[in-house]
Amino acid sequence: MHLLEVMNLKKIYTTRYGGHQVQALTNVSFTVEKGEYVAIMGESGSGKTTLLNIIAALDKPTSGEVWLDGRNIVTIKEREISAFRRDHLGFVFQDFNLLDNFSLKDNILLPLVLAGKSYKEMISRLNRIANKLGIIHLLEKFPYEVSGGEKQRAAVARGLITGPQLILADEPTGALDSRATDSLLRLFNEINDEGQTILMVTHSTKAASHAKRVLFIKDGQVFHQIYKGSMSYEQMYQKIADTLTLITTGGVRHE
Amino acid sequence: MSKFFYAKLALNNIRKNSQTYAPYIMTCIATVMMYYINYSLAAHTGLSRISGGFTLKTILSFGVAIVGLFSLIFLFYTNSFLIKRRKKEIGLLNILGMEKKHIGRVMIIETCYVALISLSSGLLFGMLLSKLMSLLLMKILRFKVELGFEISFPAIRSTLMVFSGIFVLTLLSNLRQIHLAKPVELLRGGQVGEKEPNTKWLLILVGLITLGSGYYIALTTESPLGALSMFFTAVILVMIGTYCLFTAGSIGILKLLRKNKMIYYRPQNFTTISGMIYRMKQNAVGLANICILSTMVLVTLSTTVSLYIGVEDVLKTRYPRDIMIMASDDLNIQDISWEILEKHGKEPENLVDYFYYSLPIQQKGNQFIVNSGLANSAVRYRDLKALHFISVADYQRITGRDVDLAPNAILLYDVHRDYPYDTINILGREFIIKERLDSLETDGQDAMLVINSYYVVLSDLAFLEHVIEADASTSYYLGFNLIAEDSEIIRIQQEIRTALRELDSRITVDGLQASRNDFYSIYGGLFFLGIFLGILFILGTMLIIYYKQITEGFDDRQRFEIMQKVGMSKAEVKQSIGRQVLSVFFLPLIVATIHIAFAFKFIWRLLMLFNITKISLFVWCTMGTLLVFALFYSIFYLMTSRMYYKIVT
Numbered sequence A: 001m002h003l004l005e006v007m008n009l010k011k012i013y014t015t016r017y018g019g020h021q022v023q024a025l026t027n028v029s030f031t032v033e034k035g036e037y038v039a040i041m042g043e044s045g046s047g048k049t050t051l052l053n054i055i056a057a058l059d060k061p062t063s064g065e066v067w068l069d070g071r072n073i074v075t076i077k078e079r080e081i082s083a084f085r086r087d088h089l090g091f092v093f094q095d096f097n098l099l100d101n102f103s104l105k106d107n108i109l110l111p112l113v114l115a116g117k118s119y120k121e122m123i124s125r126l127n128r129i130a131n132k133l134g135i136i137h138l139l140e141k142f143p144y145e146v147s148g149g150e151k152q153r154a155a156v157a158r159g160l161i162t163g164p165q166l167i168l169a170d171e172p173t174g175a176l177d178s179r180a181t182d183s184l185l186r187l188f189n190e191i192n193d194e195g196q197t198i199l200m201v202t203h204s205t206k207a208a209s210h211a212k213r214v215l216f217i218k219d220g221q222v223f224h225q226i227y228k229g230s231m232s233y234e235q236m237y238q239k240i241a242d243t244l245t246l247i248t249t250g251g252v253r254h255e
Numbered sequence B: 001m002s003k004f005f006y007a008k009l010a011l012n013n014i015r016k017n018s019q020t021y022a023p024y025i026m027t028c029i030a031t032v033m034m035y036y037i038n039y040s041l042a043a044h045t046g047l048s049r050i051s052g053g054f055t056l057k058t059i060l061s062f063g064v065a066i067v068g069l070f071s072l073i074f075l076f077y078t079n080s081f082l083i084k085r086r087k088k089e090i091g092l093l094n095i096l097g098m099e100k101k102h103i104g105r106v107m108i109i110e111t112c113y114v115a116l117i118s119l120s121s122g123l124l125f126g127m128l129l130s131k132l133m134s135l136l137l138m139k140i141l142r143f144k145v146e147l148g149f150e151i152s153f154p155a156i157r158s159t160l161m162v163f164s165g166i167f168v169l170t171l172l173s174n175l176r177q178i179h180l181a182k183p184v185e186l187l188r189g190g191q192v193g194e195k196e197p198n199t200k201w202l203l204i205l206v207g208l209i210t211l212g213s214g215y216y217i218a219l220t221t222e223s224p225l226g227a228l229s230m231f232f233t234a235v236i237l238v239m240i241g242t243y244c245l246f247t248a249g250s251i252g253i254l255k256l257l258r259k260n261k262m263i264y265y266r267p268q269n270f271t272t273i274s275g276m277i278y279r280m281k282q283n284a285v286g287l288a289n290i291c292i293l294s295t296m297v298l299v300t301l302s303t304t305v306s307l308y309i310g311v312e313d314v315l316k317t318r319y320p321r322d323i324m325i326m327a328s329d330d331l332n333i334q335d336i337s338w339e340i341l342e343k344h345g346k347e348p349e350n351l352v353d354y355f356y357y358s359l360p361i362q363q364k365g366n367q368f369i370v371n372s373g374l375a376n377s378a379v380r381y382r383d384l385k386a387l388h389f390i391s392v393a394d395y396q397r398i399t400g401r402d403v404d405l406a407p408n409a410i411l412l413y414d415v416h417r418d419y420p421y422d423t424i425n426i427l428g429r430e431f432i433i434k435e436r437l438d439s440l441e442t443d444g445q446d447a448m449l450v451i452n453s454y455y456v457v458l459s460d461l462a463f464l465e466h467v468i469e470a471d472a473s474t475s476y477y478l479g480f481n482l483i484a485e486d487s488e489i490i491r492i493q494q495e496i497r498t499a500l501r502e503l504d505s506r507i508t509v510d511g512l513q514a515s516r517n518d519f520y521s522i523y524g525g526l527f528f529l530g531i532f533l534g535i536l537f538i539l540g541t542m543l544i545i546y547y548k549q550i551t552e553g554f555d556d557r558q559r560f561e562i563m564q565k566v567g568m569s570k571a572e573v574k575q576s577i578g579r580q581v582l583s584v585f586f587l588p589l590i591v592a593t594i595h596i597a598f599a600f601k602f603i604w605r606l607l608m609l610f611n612i613t614k615i616s617l618f619v620w621c622t623m624g625t626l627l628v629f630a631l632f633y634s635i636f637y638l639m640t641s642r643m644y645y646k647i648v649t
């Protein structure tokens, strides 16, 4: 069974004052297996964030289904959705989304506290993860006291601490400089090697070249996909770059 | 052309920020209106023709000053909220190439608009409502006269001057802030100072000490005069304490709670505690303001209502008879008075007349001694008493009782019922208190004295001589009632006064009816002012709450968004918001209630200066105002928290 199965997703935004409609997703279908590391690429406005929001159950599709671990999350009741999201999904955002009135430690613990876990369990999980991400010395600091890269590490720790089946990341490297980007990508590879499934939206060819598979979205549909297989990062990078050029120049074929 | 552009931009700004500007403009209008009304009443020509009008004018003028002062504070405070919220927008304009000079020009035009709208509508509403208010005032004072409608030009002039001054001041402070700030800071706007606040132990200590000593003074001050002299000290101490504890104490407590892992890391406490720490840092001063204003509302209303409701009682204690004559000797006062009564075909009813001898004296336990240094302040007010001596013969005559009194025994009427001993030693002579009297037909003078009075009925005339030699003043009191219309009683009283004054110019002739207007001018005037200021303070309280809620709403929106993304449900968000808003909202009210509880006895002493003697009346008035205020407060809470919730989600 697939870990994640997205079937015929369609999303039409209706602007507030009626009339004007935007079709963000036309018909998207794909699957993700357990342990995979998938990057989603596409031009600005192609519907990547929309897709990710629907998978995260933050938004409802106009039609279509999303199955995660055997459950259709589109039909999960509003009441259970937060708990479901907390238990099954981890998030990493472009702008970190850390709460500035919490220390990094409390930010990381937030999902566990919300889940009502005991303090002892929280601490043992925290220590394990903080150790792995190398932020143990930063735990008592506040977000405004640490660098962007360190903030993103803390955000990743928060995403991982519940032991989710799937990590969703929207442009995780978007606000980082190249050194911090490298270190975050290495981190993603490490946790992926340990079996963590990752689905990442990105604009960065470099970031995508670290994934095991890259999906290209255009005009609200999956346009193409590349498997990394045994390619090196450089080869993968080249291939992605070529595909992107193809999409932007050869994209006229739909008209 | 370019002038036109700025004017349009200014108008646009106001319209775009209407959520924050509308309440500001409404406050401006309301304060302008209240100032005008108060001033026009104080300056009303009709008032000068009323008896007691002068007192009333003084009270109302005092009100004008207070309204002016608080208008300044409120408008300044509100304005600071506005400018904080708008810094980002101004920063953007600045970065996009608008010079600070030009931004300043826009702000000047904006202020002009606001001033124009507020002054014109405020004055208009003020003129319309001043008639209504004068009717209310006359109703409260129970005067039968009507104050005609008049447009008061002095009031208009003063309103224009005061509020133009306030607007100029706010504008200057805004311009200064814009001028000093760097564009990047402007862009960040309200977001500066996200730092975690430190616990300031020194401030907590200062707060505890000042609040404690304020409460201590309130609880231990026994004499009304002491209360009067300590009033402002106590108020200021409590205010300092309130500010310190709201700012530092709240954060201290919250941080202690956070240190306790078992409490802190619970879903229902986690976001609330950290959210409150953050909130308290930004809003502690606002909350302290709300608390102090609420306390002021409660004190003002409860005391003035007590005074007003108690005024008839006060009149009766102060003037137990319709006509009361006080002289240093009986001369032929009676003959002259009866002659006048006869002319009017009236008979004196409930006649009372007697001599008494008064001695200001120092009390030490059960010893009463004349102290040569009485005049200087070495003697504490609390120990200063007035002894009034009445011969047993006079007492028997006026009461009709038959008392058998030995030379070493006395009857004691102790007005405040606070004399604990069984014996009394006066000027070195020991007496046994044979009986404590429940009442005595006094001339009401004791009600005017702040020091306690004891009436001593005695049979030893030789000792009475000794007292008189010790410099006691002799008084003759004649009082009686009349069955007649109030107006006729007042006429008779004036005739008697004129006649007696020819006899001896020091003779005073008072009366219940004749003094009623004067009393209503004072007590009714204070009541009217109490209502007026009460409304002003409530307005201020609501204003601060409103701005607090919307600024917090905007600040919190992002935080709750994030929490929802990491797995907090809508219901949990709602709960967390509810808990935070509730505790933040009702904290000031609770503290205000505690203040009132501690101040109760203290204020009661002050009311005694105004001859309010029924403590039950004051208890009920305080509870009543507290209840009504809490009700308004809660309604306003429901309204603003809904608005807050809408902003956040």
Ligand SMILES: Nc1ncnc2c1ncn2[C@@H]1O[C@H](COP(=O)(O)OP(=O)(O)OP(=O)(O)O)[C@@H](O)[C@H]1O
Pocket: A013, A014, A015, A022, A023, A024, A042, A043, A044, A045, A046, A047, A048, A049, A050, A051
């Ligand atoms: N809430 C919304 N209401 C209406 N239209 C929306 C809404 N959110 C997104 N859209 C539209 O849907 C389309 C897809 O938006 P989406 O944010 O998914 O793009 P994206 O691929 O994430 O772009 P980017 O790479 O710039 O982040 C865009 O045309 C956008 O204008």
Ligand SMILES: [Mg+2]
Pocket: A048, A049, A050
């Ligand atoms: Mg996007």
